Amino acid sequence: MTDQLTPIDRAKYTAAHCAADFVQDGMRVGLGTGSTAAWMVRRLGTRIKQEGLRIIAVPTSTRTAQLARDVGINVVSLDEARWLDLTIDGADEFDAELTLIKGGGGALLQEKIVATASDQMIVITDAAKEVKTLGAFPLPVEVIPFGWRATKALVEEVLASMDVMGQNSSLRVNGDKPFVTDEGNYILDLDLGRIGNPRQLALVLNQVPGVVENGLFVDIADQVVIGHADGTCELRDLSSGTPETSTRQIDLEDSRNIFSDL
Numbered sequence: 057m058t059d060q061l062t063p064i065d066r067a068k069y070t071a072a073h074c075a076a077d078f079v080q081d082g083m084r085v086g087l088g089t090g091s092t093a094a095w096m097v098r099r100l101g102t103r104i105k106q107e108g109l110r111i112i113a114v115p116t117s118t119r120t121a122q123l124a125r126d127v128g129i130n131v132v133s134l135d136e137a138r139w140l141d142l143t144i145d146g147a148d149e150f151d152a153e154l155t156l157i158k159g160g161g162g163a164l165l166q167e168k169i170v171a172t173a174s175d176q177m178i179v180i181t182d183a184a185k186e187v188k189t190l191g192a193f194p195l196p197v198e199v200i201p202f203g204w205r206a207t208k209a210l211v212e213e214v215l216a217s218m219d220v221m222g223q224n225s226s227l228r229v230n231g232d233k234p235f236v237t238d239e240g241n242y243i244l245d246l247d248l249g250r251i252g253n254p255r256q257l258a259l260v261l262n263q264v265p266g267v268v269e270n271g272l273f274v275d276i277a278d279q280v281v282i283g284h285a286d287g288t289c290e291l292r293d294l295s296s297g298t299p300e301t302s303t304r305q306i307d308l309e310d311s312r313n314i315f316s317d318l
């Protein structure tokens with residue numbers, strides 16, 4: 057059954073499965089958005105059915121909320137949960153310090169709010185997303201629709217004064233219309249090539265009127281689980297200041313029920 061999955065999907069599933077095992081009975085959990093996060097949500101659904109795991113969860117998008125309800129997860133709002141023990145989410149790029157680019161799926165605003173309202177954030181990913189320097193993936197920036205062209209021009213002006221390679225941005229579209237986020241905003245994708253100082257860029261972007269949030273996650277994640285297609289996952293933990301690495305193997309065939317439900 058797992059043969060029907062591409063190697064990248066097997067790698068994503070492996071990361072998601074390993075990270076979902078960190079969830080313990082009674083936890084309040086933030087659920088990320090994207091294809092890797094969707095595997096994690098399905099895996100939590102399996103644990104709820106098989107082990108009677110009891111959790112409450114805060115999804116980071118309407119898509120994730122729908123999937124979570126479908127697999128039997130008790131979904132609440134962040135205001136109801138107030139604080140979370142753990143958030144598990146994917147990323148578009150990550151570096152050695154676990155600075156991330158997120159928002160490829162357009163959910164960066166809720167993702168950042170939920171992750172920063174959590175004691176811990178675990179990133180789930182495949183190895184291809186690890187980079188030495190962030191920026192090959194276009195950086196998503198959420199902007200309010202009012203005056204978005206003026207916001208775009210100001211963002212490009214700011215980029216011209218920063219340690220980045222490119223300064224072009226483009227409005228994300230859905231067919232012939234702007235892509236609209238769950239919060240009713242637009243997304244500008246910044247084609248930067250190389251981000252020399254992500255911390256500074258994140259701060260400066262958020263100063264531009266009309267910018268709601270940017271997809272740079274700095275000092276938010278402290279653990280990453282990197283999945284491989286053979287079922288091996290590598291956990292890197294930076295929470296103590298010194299990186300600690302461990303590996304684990306999962307049996308992909310154990311998850312036949314998840315794959316057969318797709």
Ligand SMILES: O=C(CO)[C@H](O)[C@H](O)COP(=O)(O)O
Pocket residue numbers: 088089090091092093145146147148157158159160161162163164167
């Ligand atoms: O930030 C995100 C959504 O806003 C996703 O986590 C990111 O785009 C990774 O997605 P995928 O797991 O599908 O590769």
